[in-house]
Amino acid sequence: MDLSPVSLLRSRIESLLLVSDEPISAADLARVLDSLNDNETVSTEHVRAELQAIADEYGQRGSGFELREQDDAWRLYTRRANSDVVEAKLLDGTQQRLSRAALETLAVIAYRQPCTRAQVASVRGVNCDGVIRTLSLRGLIADTGETGGAHLYSTTDLFLEQLGLDSLEQLPDLAPLLPDVDDIDD
Template sequence: MRAEHALAQQLEALLIVADEPLSAIALATATDRPVREVRRALDGLIAEFDGADGGAAPRGFELREVAGGYRFYVRESLDPLVADFVQQQTPAKLSQAALETLAVIAYRQPVSRGAIASIRAVNVDSVVRTLLGRGLITEVGQDPETTATLYGTTEALLRHLGIGDVSELPPIAPLLDDGSEGFDHETL
């Protein structure tokens, strides 16, 4: 293998694992090569990834010089594709309010929106809409007396939790404060 190809491979390997842009000096130090030689190899990699050498199509990534260093980036034309993929792979985290509402539904299902609001002592309309939209809860029927919509958890939630059934949820009573804490030492 020619020395310039070995250097290009070394630079690629270093740049792939880097969290931040690496300067030509840092790359030269890591590869024990002169800075001029490293810059030439970096220019060659940039041209190769852009498809400038021999008419090859540009790669899906590019090597850019930014903030005084070099780093790999997704080619700008592919940003929408990658953004959609990343959003699907890493769903947004639930807020504390959503987690609390989800717990009430999981442990009390089937349960109405009014009962959830009563337990949480806050309006839960938007949180319930969010949980419905994410597919974590679903409408499971209507209360025969009030005709209120009843909610329950979905298979998707069970998969996220890694359980097969809500009966596998941990008992909640040991996790709750019994309300007596802080009163033992008080005198009236």
């Protein structure tokens, strides 16, 4: 087992990744690290290469966490293969399931976003004010603007994270299962 010490740059990058509460870009890391380094400039390319080396090493080792990049922003995650044990720990005695109404509302927003309460209600056929409030409080959806005086709702990064998705494009295609969705607004 190779227990040789890591470079100061790598050590600092790992520390910054650990305390970052959201993904951080290589450029932002380089800017912070460069401000502390008196001897030589820390370039974005050098940081990006170090991030990739860290990600590769974690993957090769089968570490309990992995470093993932999305849109040039990097973040530490628990290894997907360990999701069952992490979920068991996080939900141990505190599991809060979403109701069927909440799941339906969340699905409509995920596939139609951004959309208004009225649009969600027209798809579901019932008033969804309370459900939207609950989803918003849980951080799964957010108010992302207005149209004609009505609030627009979209899913959040937490929604993607909870589903283990990197982007909305990874949602399954519903077209084969639904009538022409564009006719619903008419």
